[in-house]
Amino acid sequence: MLGNEYAQARKQYVEEVRQSFNHVQPDEYEEDAGAGAASFFKVRLLIAVCIFAAFVLCDRTGSRFYHYTTKEIIAMLEKEQFQPQLDSIREAWQSLTEERDRENGK
Secondary structure (H helix, E strand, C coil), X not given: CHHHHHHHHHHHHHHHHHHHHHCCCCCCCCCCHHHHHHHHHHHHHHHHHHHHHHXXXXXXXXXXXXXXXXXXXXXXXXXXXXXXXXXXXHHHHHHHHHHHHHHHCC
């Protein structure tokens, strides 16, 4: 009788193991791709806010940042020294969106 109970328990165990392979357990360590992009955006936004706050603080107190005054920084930004790079990025973005629209039949 003891051997019969052991065989039944063993058979039940094997069935449970077989059923466990049919159910895919979600990986706890696998991150959602969208969540990673959202966190990266939040970090970038936080950095931008901190830089802006530092700029306003330097402007209000008259402090210098790496030996530049806020007026000198504004003058550098107004020079539009990055305009050629911005134009090339805009052109690339426009061509990508036009290509996507053609593929989607719009």
